[in-house]
Amino acid sequence: MPAKQNLLDNYLSNIDIIGEGLPVWFNARRSDAAASLNLHGLPTAKQEQYLHSNIERLVEGEWEQYFVTRRHPDPTPLLPEADAYRVELRNGRAANEALKVSAEGAIYGSLCTAACSAEYGAIVERWLDSAADMSDATTALTRMFVQDGAFIYLPAGVEMQSPIVIDSAYHTDGESEMCFAQALVVAEESARGEVIVTHRSEGAGRIVVGFTREAIVGKAADIKITELYDLQQNCSIVNNNYITQTGKSHCATMCCKTGDGYVRAAYNTALTEPEAVSDVWALYLCSGEEHCDINMAARHLAPDCRSYSLVKGVASGTAMGSFAGMVYVAQDAQRTDAQQQSRNLLLSDTARIFTQPQLEIYADDVKCTHGATVGQLDDEAIYYMRQRGLSEQQARRLQIEGFAYDVVQHCGCPNMCRYISELTAKKLEKM
Amino acid sequence: MEERDKIIADLGNEYKYGFTTDIETETIPRGLNEDVVRLISQKKGEPEWLTAYRLKAYNHWLTMTMPTWAHLDIPEIDYQDIIYYAAPRTKPKLNSMDEVDPELRRTFDKLGIPLEEQMALSGVAVDAVMDSVSVKTTFKEVLAEKGIIFCSISEAVRDYPELVRKYLGSVVPYADNFFTALNAAVFSDGSFCYIPKGVRCPMELSTYFRINAAGTGQFERTLIVADEGSYVSYLEGCTAPQRDENQLHAAVVEIVVLKDAEVKYSTVQNWYPGDKEGKGGIYNFVTKRGICKGDNARLSWTQVETGSAITWKYPSCILAGDNSVAEFYSVAMTNNFQQADTGTKMIHIGRNTRSRIVSKGISAGRSQNSYRGLVRVAKGAENARNYSQCDSLLIGDKCGAHTFPYMDVQNPSAVVEHEATTSKISEEQLFYCNQRGLSTEDAVGLIVNGYAKEVLSKLPMEFAVEAQKLLAISLEGSVG
Structure with a gap:
């Protein structure tokens, strides 16, 4: 049976359990996502955005999906010495359901709890799925099955002293499991803070993770996001990130793939109001037979915005690294300043690097440059x-x-x- | 800014080379089926193997769909509403210039390149392709002395069947893409050029393409073979009469460069781009590919693209021989409602291969101009080196400039670099020129020609002059 049909069947036969205890609007969007996946199908390598990721092959076969909370052994503690607020996700579900408030006034905790809460339900309803693109099949797939995740809310003017860590760990002993999670970060006007997201895996079984993270950066807010992929070889992740930035906001994203597992990560930044600034740095290290596929898009929708991205890749063994970048400049996004750099090191005869920095420009008063190099050690x-x-x-x-x-x-x-x-x-x- | 408005107003200057020549043409009914393919083949008196090749291509074409990945908005094309063959009915005898149809000669005169003058002054042999059948081939005798074969492809099929059979479809197989399959099925004529071992072609070979009869798609087929140690510079230039109906052009150019040989291929393309409302214009879906088959082979593509409503064109090089070198220089200029998706592919296979890409895009009016290029370094391509530079210049705020470079590297000793910039002509530059007494229009022409100079300088002399003129004409009035 084709993978898509398998997934849709699984969704339909478990629809009641999946949506249990979640608000009506939350589940209504879930069925929209299912409809979208049904319409668009799973991406094949023929689709431009998935040229180097065969999602169909990734999810085909027999996979377990658990729609009820299960106990998992505790993973190795992450940065125990660091002074940080923590949201712990275990196979996509928050280990602690309660919402917490930091000393500075930030709210963090389970997405499901926040969605159901009287206080924050409206915020989640307003911002969740507001940035994500449901016509993207893997985003829709995650949305279709997601039951929990992380919620971080920085009210207006809050200045965080310590970072908030979303520690997402995946574990399975023998069976092949598929799990999904969604994270929502909302920073209101002039808020400042740092969010660290880590993806780690343990256990002997195979895991496929679907993850979607949205960050809404309000006026003049300043957010720093660090994301780490430290996955074992038997764990694969498809991570779609959507960042919406409003006027004069700044968002700096740094992501790093150091693990052995397959990573397909997309970083989509939309600069919707003037003078927003976006910085993205990415590093991927691929050895053995690994495969890493980074997609990056900066969409300049308003004038006077600036975006910068630097993606560095190293491939050895028979690994394959691919990068596809896109800078899109809308017609009225004048005085855009966009830079996109892709630097790659190829360490072996059998490794392969694929890079594709693209520009799509509809405004004339712009400064857009991109560069790509592939080389070896000097x-x-x-x-x-x-x-x-x-x-x-x-x-x-x-x-x-x-x-x-x-x-x-x-x-x-x-x-x-x-x-x-x-x-x-x-x-x-x-x- | 009054001047700017005025200039923008006469942006859509009329197509200077828009006229029709009244030469009687013989056409076959519209549409395409096996019988039409057979009929074309029969009319040209082709051998059986070629008819079979055409039919194979046609049947393969039936299984294909038009590619949609390009950044182009292509109106639906009814392939059954096209006349696939048109030949001048009165085939001129080819003894001297005087016997060439006076109408045709006037056509060339209007283009500003009188055939006899060109022959006399610049020593260029012109194989004038008017519509689909080669009408006049010049300088054949001079070339024949050196053993160079330069003739229409139909003559080549008749006179040198072995050569044609060996190389036709060897670089661009009919199954390569939708348009190559179509071309292989219905190609009517084109040029064939063979440079024997160690021969340096004493003059620049040139073909003047013209699309003439209304509603006939032109399916040119060009095949150039440079044998070991030879050299040739080949020019291709195009102009077309003004038409309301969109015309389809799906040409195929194949170049085979053997050991130590060098081929320079230059194109100036100025087909009817449609009027300023975007009506009419030619669809230019061309597949051009060359292979550096032997060691130390060199191939260079230079193109100046100013015409056509829609351009879909990626002159490519396969660097198979060790130490082979490939170059691609391009200026693509779009104005009004023109769309261009053009670029190149460099496939490095041999060792120590080098390639260089310089692409300059200029968009004005409401046009969309894309560069799309692929650099692939195969596993065994030790020490491959590529440098790509893609610059875009935007004139006006309603146009688009896009860059889609693809790099695929499988060898760690390869060095691949890509650089791109997008910018507009700055107010300061214009102000500076204005201060020194240049009109804004002249200033833009000056700046653009300076911007494109790196590419224009690669063109043979007489072509460079024409290209500069073309850029200025296409640019008239489009000030940003």
């Missing part, structure tokens, strides 16, 4: 280091670390930055 630099007593291995490592550091340094939280550096170093050992 022999002269290695020679220089070897002259100074480093081994070939060390010299190579040092050069790759330096290459990666351009991205890693943009992590705001020092503890997290150190943690990512360690994972990067560990990953480089394998390359």
Whole structure:
């Protein structure tokens, strides 16, 4: 049976359990998403956006889906020493259902609880799915099955001192499991804060994760998002991120793939009001037979906005890294300043890098540049280091670390930055 | 800004080369089926293998659909409403220039390139392709001395069947895409060029394409073979009469470059782009591909695209031989409602191969101009090197400029770079020129020609002059 039909059948036969305890509007949008998936079908490699990701193959076969809460063994604690507020997701569900309020006044906790709450239900209803594109099949798929996730709300003027961590861990022992989660970050006017999202996996079974994160950045708000993919080889994630920025807001996103699992991540930023600024840094390290597919789109819909993105990739073994970027400038988005850079290192004969930085421009007073390079380590630099007593291995490592550091340094939280550096170093050992 | 309004008002200057020549043409009924394919083949007196090839292509074409991935808005094309064959009824005898139809000669005169003058002054051999059958081939004897074959493809099929059979479809197979299948089924004529081993072609070879009879799609087929150590520079230039009805042009150009040989292929394309409301104009869906088959082969594409309502064109190079070099220089200019999706493909297969892409897009009016390019480095392509530069210039705020580069690298020793910028002509630049007494229009022409200079300088001399004129004509009035 085709994968799409399988998923839709599973949805229809469990429709009552999936939507249990959730508001009517929440479930109504769920059926819209199902209709959209039914209409568009699962993406195949023939679709431009999914040229290098075969989603159909990823989700075909037998998968378990659990629509009720289950206990999972606790994963290794994440950054126990860091001073942070935490939302813990276990296979897509919040480990603690209660909503909490931070010292600074931010609200964080389970998305399901927030949606059902009298106080925050309206906020969730207003912003959830407002940025996401349901014509994208994997976004629709996640929305169709999602039951919980993370909710972060920064009321107007709130300035966070410590980051809020969404610690999303996935675990399965023997069976193949599919799970879904959604995260909503709303920052009201002039709010400031940092959100860290980590994806980790443990256990012996295969997992496919569908994740959608939306961030709504209000007027003059300043948000920093750090996302880490530290997945085992048997865990695959399809993560769709949507960021909507309003006037004079700033959003900086840093994402890093250090794990061994398959990652398909899309970062879509819409700059809807003047003078919004978006920065995105991404790093992916692929060794062995891994595959990583990064999509990045900056949509300039208003004048005087600025966007910058830098994506760095390293591939060794028989790994394949692909990047597709798009800068879209609407007709009235004059004085746009957009930059898009893709830098790649190819370390072996059998690895493959695919990069595609695209521009689509309908306004004339713009400054748009993009660049892409694919190359190898600089022999002269290695020679220089070897002259100074480093081994070939060390010299190579040092050069790759330096290459990666351009991205890693943009992590705001020092503890997290150190943690990512360690994972990067560990990953480089394998390359 | 009064001047700007005025200039924008006469933006849609009439197509200078819009006229029809009254040469009687012989056509076959509209539509396409197996019988039409057979009829074309029969009318041209083709051998059986070619008829079979056409039919295979036709049957394959039936299974295909028109590609939709390009950033183009193509109105539906009724392929059954096209006349697939038109030949001048009175086939001129080809002894001297005097015997060429005076109407045709006047046509060339109107284009500003009198055939005899061109022949006398610049030493260019012109294979004038009017509609589908080659009417006049010049300088054949001079070339024949060197052993160079330069003739229409139908003559080549008759006189050099082995060569044609060996190379036809070897670079662009009929199943490559929708338009190549269509072309392979119904191609009426085109040019064939063979440069023997070690021969340096003493003159630039040139074909002047014209689309003439109303409603006849032109399906040109060009095949160039440069044998070991040879050199040729080939020019292709196009103008077309003004028409209301959209005309379809689906040409195929194949180039085979053998060991140590070099081919330079230059195009100036100025087909009718449609009027300023976007009515009419030619659809230009062309497949051009060359292969550097032997070691040290060199292939260079230079194109200046100013015409056509819709352009879909990606001159490509397959760098199969070791140390082969490929270049692509392009200026694509769109105005009014023109749409262009053009670029190149560089496929690196051999070792130490190098390619360079310089693409300059200029969009004005309400046009859409896209660059789409692929650079692929295959596994064994050690030390492959590519540099791509794609610049876009926007004139006016209703046009679009897009860049879709694809890079696929499978060899770690490869170095692939891509750079792109998008900008407009700045007020400061214009002000500076105005201050020095240049009209805004002249200033724009100056700036654009400077912008495109890197590409124009790659054109052979007489072509460069024409290209500059074309840019200025296409640009008239479009000030941003």
